[in-house]
Amino acid sequence: MKLLSILVLVQTVLVLLLFMKIDSNEARMAPAAQTPAQVATSTPLAMASSNDESMVENPGLSGGQLRRIIREELNALSASHDLLSENPENGQEDPVIDYAEMQYRLELVDEKFELLKAQGEASSSELESLINDIARLDPESRTAMMKILNGAINRGEIKGHL
Amino acid sequence: MTTKYILILLASAMFSLTAFAGYSQPAPLIIEVNDDGSGFAGGDVTTARNSENEFAFIGCGIRSFEGGYEFGFCQAGNEAELSYTCFTEDPTLLDTINAVSDFAYMSFSWTDDGEGNLTCFRVGSSTQSFYLEEGKKVK
Numbered sequence: 001m002k003l004l005s006i007l008v009l010v011q012t013v014l015v016l017l018l019f020m021k022i023d024s025n026e027a028r029m030a031p032a033a034q035t036p037a038q039v040a041t042s043t044p045l046a047m048a049s050s051n052d053e054s055m056v057e058n059p060g061l062s063g064g065q066l067r068r069i070i071r072e073e074l075n076a077l078s079a080s081h082d083l084l085s086e087n088p089e090n091g092q093e094d095p096v097i098d099y100a101e102m103q104y105r106l107e108l109v110d111e112k113f114e115l116l117k118a119q120g121e122a123s124s125s126e127l128e129s130l131i132n133d134i135a136r137l138d139p140e141s142r143t144a145m146m147k148i149l150n151g152a153i154n155r156g157e158i159k160g161h162l
Numbered sequence: 163m164t165t166k167y168i169l170i171l172l173a174s175a176m177f178s179l180t181a182f183a184g185y186s187q188p189a190p191l192i193i194e195v196n197d198d199g200s201g202f203a204g205g206d207v208t209t210a211r212n213s214e215n216e217f218a219f220i221g222c223g224i225r226s227f228e229g230g231y232e233f234g235f236c237q238a239g240n241e242a243e244l245s246y247t248c249f250t251e252d253p254t255l256l257d258t259i260n261a262v263s264d265f266a267y268m269s270f271s272w273t274d275d276g277e278g279n280l281t282c283f284r285v286g287s288s289t290q291s292f293y294l295e296e297g298k299k300v301k
Binding site: 053076132139142145147150151152153154156159161162 | 223248277
């Protein structure tokens with residue numbers, strides 16, 4: 001009973017810490033959402049084609065802003081967390097997530113993505129190469145980058161097909 | 163005599179045509195987009211490929227990576243520089259995409275988060291003889 005109470009208390013503290021982290025992240029991203037007019041005119045996501053019925057001009061975070069936030073999160077995690085842990089079943093250590101390596105991979109993806117956007121179009125092999133690099137990111141960065149790529153393809157910023 | 167041979171020839175030709183006929187029901191590509199950016203696309207791949215519209219296409223695909231990461235996508239277009247590509251990691255949809263066969267009719271639906279990120283939420287396929295190209299054998 002005593003052990004159970006202690007576990008509940010620890011769990012409550014962890015949940016509170018998580019909510020505090022979420023709040024601080026929302027507070028950090030709030031300025032970008034508060035000035036939709038400014039973002040809409042400066043972001044590369046602004047729609048140009050009037051014939052494209054499916055592409056809605058959205059003043060949300062640009063791809064560059066999102067990638068910058070991902071990089072900052074990786075840096076913060078790298079500085080404050082140690083993910084080396086032991087597997088209780090077989091005693092083996094879980095592989096260390098090298099945040100410097102992840103940072104490098106994200107920058108590589110960023111670079112390729114910007115190159116394709118500058119080209120305006122991409123061959124199937126170029127898209128496959130970019131996706132292969134995205135697949136090597138950590139899950140959260142991978143999901144975010146796939147969304148960014150998806151959006152760029154559908155908005156016509158990168159013309160190409162898988 | 164000549165008339166007889168001509169009639170036999172015509173009868174043979176008609177027989178050949180009926181041997182490669184059968185019910186045909188092509189499904190031309192349809193793309194419908196709603197005001198919120200969500201939409202639907204459907205059509206059989208043979209008709210899309212043989213369409214007079216040089217921009218018509220539809221298809222789905224899947225990519226698998228070591229470590230378990232997998233994603234699928236469906237895409238369709240019928241105008242120059244205008245197409246729709248949705249992504250999914252849903253296991254059920256990935257199974258459906260994996261099961262799509264040649265010469266199939268396929269359809270998919272997507273939602274739009276408002277920034278052009280299209281997520282597939284439905285994928286369907288149907289393999290029927292009437293989607294094959296009329297009058298030709300499958301090689």
